[in-house]
Amino acid sequence: MRRVFNRELRRLVNKPRYLILLTLGIVLTFVVFATMTKEGQPLKLPVAVVDMDHSYLSRRLCHELNATQGVSVKAVYDSHTEARKAMQRGDVFAYYEIEKGTYNRLLQFQSPKLVLYVNSAYMLAGTLSYKQMATMGMLAAGAVQREVYRKKGFRDEDIMGMIQPVEFDTRNIGNPWINYGNYLMTTLIPAVIAFVAMMHTSYAIVRERQERSVKTWLKKARGNTLIALLGKILPYTIHYSLLLLVANLIMFGPMHYPMVGSWPLMMLNSILVVFAAQCTSCFIAGCIPEAPLTMGVSALYSAMSFSLSGFSFPVESMPTFFSSFSWLYPIRHYFLNYSDIAIYGNGIEHCWPHYCALIAFGLLLLAGAVMLRWQLRREARFEGKEALC
Amino acid sequence: MLNHLSDIWLVLSTEVRRVFSDKMVLLIFFIAPLLYPLIFCYMYSNKNVENMPVAVVDESRCEESKHFVHKLDATHEITVAYRPSTLAEARQLLRDHNVRGIIYLPRDFASRLADRRTARVVVFADMSSFYYYKAILTGGNAVLIDEMHSIELQRFEASGLTRTEADIQVQPIEMQTVTAFNPTGGYGSFFLPALLLLVIHQTLFLGICILCGDANENSLTLKMIPPRLRQGRSVFRVIFGRSLCYILIYLPLCLLDLWLMPRIFHLPQLGNLRTLLGFLLPFLLAVIFFGLTVGNFFVRQKISPMLCFVFFSLVLFFLTGMVWPQSNMPPVWFALSHIFPSTPGVQGFVKITSMGATLAEVRSEYLLLWIQAGIYFVAASMSLSFIKKFRRS
Structure with missing residues (x-):
């Protein structure tokens, strides 16, 4: 195996173009996500107010909205149509509509209506601006209630209990600051690295076919396709596992994403996800003899890995078929192990099934080796026949 | 040409x-x-997370808390799958991924309500996916607002106000939300x-x-x-x-x-x-x-x-x-x-x-x-x- 490993290293060093390009690609992806989500949650989201009332209430609402960290009033419109068009252009994510006479009706206890329009086509921006604006609206109503109670002679500490009889105290486990980068990067970066490791391994195998060097490659492994594949994928396993370890070190270190569990387990998880992704590519390369098709099928398969990891939309809420299908993706097991280790601090007694699943991807390597052997024999027979003809 | x-x-x-x-x-x-x-x-x-399993720890065991839990169970976002007696048991359920959140009603829930002080409900959300957090908060908030209004209404009616007067006191401004685009969210x-x-x-x-x-x-x-x-x-x-x-x-x-x-x-x-x-x-x-x-x-x-x-x-x-x-x-x-x-x-x-x-x-x-x-x-x-x-x- 060492001879195959050394040969692959030499090939990599002689033609390092893709290794450098792909590594730079991974670094760029990391930098894009890290810098984009630096503020944790999008702050000062552009919102608007349709002020047809021009009153103390509408001005106060604008000031209070501007005083929050989450939203910023970008425009005050006179009509609903203007605001709707601004929303359709994507200039604002939400707006309050304050009808004419709202403040007067409020002073006369006629319970005026305050309408909040939200654009949910942008999920994150829509949800966050809704949350912020609804809270401010509630506070505005609360302020009115407070004034009434004060005039009736209640003390301030009693008033809070009356305005808000029940409150939620939310504890977010694993992401206490609701940091979007934390939620996004901890799974997406490993998914990208596993994806690239898989495609690069496919390419390494495919390259032998393209350069017609399969025989030399197998000679180094003394004809054993399993050894040949293992020796070939190992340099990539080391490279991409190291990249993932460094990425995790940065995320759970200087970037302060929470990690309460065991580091060695997380390291093992990182190495295994890269290895499992490579085993899948060995299987695909073993099954499909045509070089471009191998790459195409590998890409088609792994493009779904981001969704099926289940980190964004939970897999259990998808149709039942996908719950089972997602087990065929190493990143799904990585994600479940990550949430067990980093979020809950669970040990191996909890996560062993997913470690076993990642190791079981090794069977695909075996199957790939068998298929490759079968294919090579068939090709040899075919060549023999051609030579006879 | x-x-x-x-x-x-x-x-x-x-x-x-x-x-x-x-x-x-x-x-x-x-x-x-x-x-x-x-x-x-x-x-x-399936556009949203529905019937997400949560554990409810009700240490208060009063009429109001039971009512609160029933309402939670009735939302389409969450299902009360377990009712452990202690918070430790609930945490274990969360660690085992049997539930995706915990709703904890402390012992003083009833007494605070009776004293007209703000009663606290603690929500623990699994943050491995934002959708678990979103489901528990959407379902929980709907019940919270409804419950707050009904408690306030009872109090006002008890203090001699008519239903219409009480309604205005509870909701001096009527809040209406229109999800303009992607209405199901x-x-x-x-x-x-x-x-x-x-x-x-x-x-x-x-x-x-x-x-x-x-x-x-x-x-x-x-x-x-x-x-x-x-x-x-x-x-x-x-x-x-x-x-x-x-x-x-x-x-x-x-x-x-x-x-x-x-x-x-x-x-x-x-x-x-x-x-x-x-x-x-x-x-x-x-x-x-x-x-x-x-x-x-x-x-x-x-x-x-x-x-x-x-x-x-x-x-x-x-x-x-x-x-x-x-x-x-x-x-x-x-x-x-x-x-x-x-x-x-x-x-x-x-x-x-x-x-x-x-x-x-x-x-x-x-x-x-x-x-x-x-x-x-x-x-x-x-x-x-x-x-x-x-x-x-």
């Missing part, structure tokens, strides 16, 4: 033959845009329109890069073109001919993925067909010219686009501003995102299909696509002379 048309026809027919004789391109041009939309639309057909109806367009962008771009890579690898780029079309303004005819081939293939695919698919899977469909077609023309041209530019300048091997560009789809998706809003992007990434036709493409398409925008509302995206198409057309025309020089050297 007739000569020009016959030249374009020559290039077009050569390109069609190349597309249909290459298995990899067929996979990218036909299988991927047909398969992915179907798979993803089916994958996200579903993940699928937010994510899929953007994804459908990105699938069209990526498959078309990759397919063209693969064809360019194949031609460059086998030194065919110039051989495919008759010598009289290799220089001067006649190069434009080559670019037109090839583009026409891709447009003829992708127009039906676009109609299928961007018009029919949203109708089959009940995704937002507010846009009208004429607006969509008007928008798709500069989009397809920009993607084609962008693909030809990148393919001719940078792709030397047929398989390198699959290796180097596919994983970049993820970054492209985030650069569109659908997830992280464009207003909050660092200026460098905001500027970079405008290099790719996917950014104005996705933004414009989502505005048309999900928000019912007309071309006037997506004017900035529409103009940007034409500018991109213009710049990449010039670049693609220049790429042929670049290849000529490259071959000579």
Whole structure:
């Protein structure tokens, strides 16, 4: 195996173009996500107010909205149509509509209506601006209630209990600051690295076919396709596992994403996800003899890995078929192990099934080796026949 | 003029033959845009997280807390799957992933309510996915507001107010929320329109890069073109001919993925067909010219686009501003995102299909696509002379 490993290293060093390009690609992806989500949650989201009332209430609402960290009033419109068009252009994510006479009706206890329009086509921006604006609206109503109670002679500490009889105290486990980068990067970066490791391994195998060097490659492994594949994928396993370890070190270190569990387990998880992704590519390369098709099928398969990891939309809420299908993706097991280790601090007694699943991807390597052997024999027979003809 | 048309026809027919004789391109041009939309639309057909299991620890065990828990169980977001007696047991259930959140009503819940002080309900949310957090908060908040109103109403009525007076006291301002677009707030109806367009962008771009890579690898780029079309303004005819081939293939695919698919899977469909077609023309041209530019300048091997560009789809998706809003992007990434036709493409398409925008509302995206198409057309025309020089050297 060492001879195959050394040969692959030499090939990599002689033609390092893709290794450098792909590594730079991974670094760029990391930098894009890290810098984009630096503020944790999008702050000062552009919102608007349709002020047809021009009153103390509408001005106060604008000031209070501007005083929050989450939203910023970008425009005050006179009509609903203007605001709707601004929303359709994507200039604002939400707006309050304050009808004419709202403040007067409020002073006369006629319970005026305050309408909040939200654009949910942008999920994150829509949800966050809704949350912020609804809270401010509630506070505005609360302020009115407070004034009434004060005039009736209640003390301030009693008033809070009356305005808000029940409150939620939310504890977010694993992401206490609701940091979007934390939620996004901890799974997406490993998914990208596993994806690239898989495609690069496919390419390494495919390259032998393209350069017609399969025989030399197998000679180094003394004809054993399993050894040949293992020796070939190992340099990539080391490279991409190291990249993932460094990425995790940065995320759970200087970037302060929470990690309460065991580091060695997380390291093992990182190495295994890269290895499992490579085993899948060995299987695909073993099954499909045509070089471009191998790459195409590998890409088609792994493009779904981001969704099926289940980190964004939970897999259990998808149709039942996908719950089972997602087990065929190493990143799904990585994600479940990550949430067990980093979020809950669970040990191996909890996560062993997913470690076993990642190791079981090794069977695909075996199957790939068998298929490759079968294919090579068939090709040899075919060549023999051609030579006879 | 007739000569020009016959030249374009020559290039077009050569390109069609190349597309249909290459298995990899067929996979990218036909299988991927047909398969992915179907798979993803089916994958996200349950638009929201429903009946998410939670554990409720009710240490108060009073009438009000029981009522609160019943109401929680009745929401479609959450289901009270376990009622452990201690918080420690509930935490264990969470660690074992049997539940995705805990709702804890402390012992003093009833006494605080009786004393007219604010009673506290503690919510523990599993943050491994934002959707667990969203489900528990949406369901919980609905019950919280309802419960608050009914408690306040009881108190006011007990203090001698009539029902109407009490109603006004409870809700001095009537809050009404209108979800203007994507009214179900579903993940699928937010994510899929953007994804459908990105699938069209990526498959078309990759397919063209693969064809360019194949031609460059086998030194065919110039051989495919008759010598009289290799220089001067006649190069434009080559670019037109090839583009026409891709447009003829992708127009039906676009109609299928961007018009029919949203109708089959009940995704937002507010846009009208004429607006969509008007928008798709500069989009397809920009993607084609962008693909030809990148393919001719940078792709030397047929398989390198699959290796180097596919994983970049993820970054492209985030650069569109659908997830992280464009207003909050660092200026460098905001500027970079405008290099790719996917950014104005996705933004414009989502505005048309999900928000019912007309071309006037997506004017900035529409103009940007034409500018991109213009710049990449010039670049693609220049790429042929670049290849000529490259071959000579």
